[in-house]
Amino acid sequence: MSGLEWIEHPVLSDPVALIAFEGWGDAGESASTAVAGFLDHPSATKIATIDPDEHFDFQVRRPVVSLDSTGVRSIHWPRNEVWAVETPEQDMVVVLGEEPHYRWKSFVSGLVEAFEMLGVGRAITVGAFVGQVAHTLPVPLVGSATRPDELALHDLLPSGYTGPTGILGVLNQALSQEGIDVISVWAAVPHYLSNQEYPPATEALAVKASNLTGVPLDIGDLTAASRQFLSTVDAAIEENEELAEYIEQLEQEATSLRGDEGPELVEEIERFLRGR
Structure with missing residues (x-):
């Protein structure tokens, strides 16, 4: 059994699904934070x-x-939730939670059945990986x-990755087999900043998710957080000559994603996924 428990069954108009999971495949908490932003819409309703x-x-x-504040204790369990978001531009089903430990097949089967019941015909899955990229350059997106x-069409570098996968990979395959079109987007997070939240990747994924789903998103706060973060990092790097030289080396090695270095970036995500 999938353990899916319905709260309500909304009637949606041709909804698109947007999905992210914390944990494996969420470097810098970039993917889960980006998707969580869509739940700030006033129409967002938890449905399962x-x-x-x-x-x-x-x-x-x-x-x-x-x-x-009154001294009452509460227990908070790991959560995986399904939300409905209705906007004038596009209805959306959002899945946000934590990658499970057990029974992946039934977990995914429950989500696929829920999507079919809700009329989802298209899905966007979002993740983030650790790579040898510089924070001074635009966040690379692989898909x-x-x-x-x-x-x-959506300015994503293709990946021919084979190897160990996470729950997103299993879900992508299951959705495709049921005739639901899937686009999976992954952002690269600099390895020297991967032990904390990374706002630039969050911003990049949020913008791309908005473009792909057709659901508008106010990214003002994300942009401000990204700029503040990068400013703080730059100030710290100025005091570390060795790190500054390393970042300069990354900048010199990098080229446009359309250029010769594109395959090397794809190899970064492949090494990351195989090593997890």
Whole structure:
């Protein structure tokens, strides 16, 4: 069983799905944070959840206890939620949560069935990987798609990756097999900044997700956070000559994603995924 529990069954008009999971494949928490921004829309409504008992090892991912101002304790379990977002431009189904430990097939099967019930015909999955890229350059975006011609149309570098995969890879395959068109977008996060949130990748993924789904998103706060983050990093690097030289080397090695270095960037994501 998938553990999918419905809260309500909305009637949506040709919705597109947008999906991200925390954990594996979410470097710098870039993908999950980008997708979470779409839930700020006033119409966002939680319509289903997935029971964590079916899919998590609670000794690995322990529930968290919180205490409110009155002294009442609450237990917070790992969450995977399905949301409906209705806008004048495009209806959307958002899936946001944590990559599960167990029963991936039933987990994915439950989501596919939910999408079919809601009338989803197109899905965008979002991830982030650690690469040898410089923070001073635009965030590189790599993609795969059910229809490969869409990659060039959306300025995404194609990847022919084979090897270990995460829940997004399994979900992409399952959706494609059910006739749902999928585009998967991955952002590269500089390896020397990957142990923290990376706002530039969040901003880049949010912008691309908005373009791909047709759902407008106010990115003002993301842009401001990205600029502040980069300014802070630049100030710190000025005091570290060795790191400054290394970043300059990355800049010199980098070329346009349309240039000869494109395949090397694809190899970065492949090494990252194989090593996880």
